[in-house]
Amino acid sequence: MHEKNPKFKPTRLNFLERLYLPEVLKGLGYTFRQIFAPIFTTEYPDVKWQPPAVFRGRPVLVERDDKTGERCVACGLCSRVCPPMAISIQAEETELEQERHPATFEINMLRCIYCGYCEEVCPEEAIVMSDEYDITFNNRENAIMDKSKLLVPVARVQKRLDFLKEYKNKVRRPEEQVSNLEV
Structure with missing residues (x-):
C-alpha cells in the first residue's frame, strides 16, 4: 500500500505501544474516576421519579x-385531532346543566403516542396528560x-391544569398579534 502512495510512511511502535499498556491504563483511570463521580440515576423501583408539570x-x-x-x-x-385515532367517543343527552356527556369514552393506550393534541384542543380541559409514566x-x-x-x-392533575393555564396565557392569540401590529 505504501508503495503506491509515496507520502505514506509507516510508523514503528515501541515495545509499550505494541502491548497497548498505556491505553489500557488510560481506560482504567477513566473508570476509576467515574466511581467517585456524582450519581445521576435513581434506583427506579425503590425511588419514584416525580415528573415536572410539562411532562x-x-x-x-x-x-x-x-x-x-x-x-x-x-x-x-379530541377523537378528530388524535393522529393514531386512539380515542373513541359516543355522546348522549343528559339532564344536567351540560347538554351532552360521553356515553362511552375509550382510549386505546397501545395506539396513543402521547402527543397531547387531545389536551390542546379540549375546550373544557376535560382531558389532560397526567404525570403517570409507569403503564403496563x-x-x-x-x-x-x-x-x-x-x-x-381534579386534585390529582391540578399541577398540570395550572401549567396549562399559565402556558395558554403566555401564548399569544393571532388576533392579539394583528392588533399589536396595527398600533
Whole structure:
C-alpha cells in the first residue's frame, strides 16, 4: 500500500505501544474516576421519579368539581385531532346543566403516542396528560381504557391544569398579534 502512495510512511511502535499498556491504563483511570463521580440515576423501583408539570404522561379524564361526572361535553374534538385515532367517543343527552356527556369514552393506550393534541384542543380541559409514566398491561384488552379507568379527581392533575393555564396565557392569540401590529 505504501508503495503506491509515496507520502505514506509507516510508523514503528515501541515495545509499550505494541502491548497497548498505556491505553489500557488510560481506560482504567477513566473508570476509576467515574466511581467517585456524582450519581445521576435513581434506583427506579425503590425511588419514584416525580415528573415536572410539562411532562406528558397517560391521558386522563378530569372529574367535575361537584363530582357528578366528567367535565367532558362529548364534542368529539379530541377523537378528530388524535393522529393514531386512539380515542373513541359516543355522546348522549343528559339532564344536567351540560347538554351532552360521553356515553362511552375509550382510549386505546397501545395506539396513543402521547402527543397531547387531545389536551390542546379540549375546550373544557376535560382531558389532560397526567404525570403517570409507569403503564403496563397483561393483555391487549386491558390497554383499552374506558371512563372508569380514565376518570380522575381534579386534585390529582391540578399541577398540570395550572401549567396549562399559565402556558395558554403566555401564548399569544393571532388576533392579539394583528392588533399589536396595527398600533
